[in-house]
Amino acid sequence: MITTVKDWSIVTVKDELSPFKILWAIVDESNRFKRGEYVCSSLVLTVKGNLVTTKSGSIYRLVGRGNEYTASYAQLLLLIDGFSPQEICK
Numbered sequence: 001m002i003t004t005v006k007d008w009s010i011v012t013v014k015d016e017l018s019p020f021k022i023l024w025a026i027v028d029e030s031n032r033f034k035r036g037e038y039v040c041s042s043l044v045l046t047v048k049g050n051l052v053t054t055k056s057g058s059i060y061r062l063v064g065r066g067n068e069y070t071a072s073y074a075q076l077l078l079l080i081d082g083f084s085p086q087e088i089c090k
Contacts, residue, residue: 002051002059004029005039008066009085010047013076020044023052024079028063040080 005025012019023041027033043055050062069089071079078088 001031002061003027003032003039004061004063006063008060008062008064009069010044010052010066011069011071011076011079011085011089013071013073015073022076022079023054023060024085025060025062025066038082038084 005023006028008023008025011022011024013022021044023039023044025039027035027037027039029035033039039060041052041054041056041058041060044052045055046053052060052062054060067085069085071085071089075088079085
């Protein structure tokens, strides 16, 4: 099952061991989430074209242009709580 997202960002989290990437986005179409909700994914495994696959097995279709940010682990906790990368990763 693929979730289509918009207003998306790929965020590189710099932790003490090694950096990893997550996807933060707004849901456009999904059978799992309500439209307009945010998602903060598990670890991004691959980005191929406009498809992102995560460690949990989720697949996201990216719509439109996105952004890339770098965040700390503390900022990741805020992303999980619903803050957008634009708000905290300046």
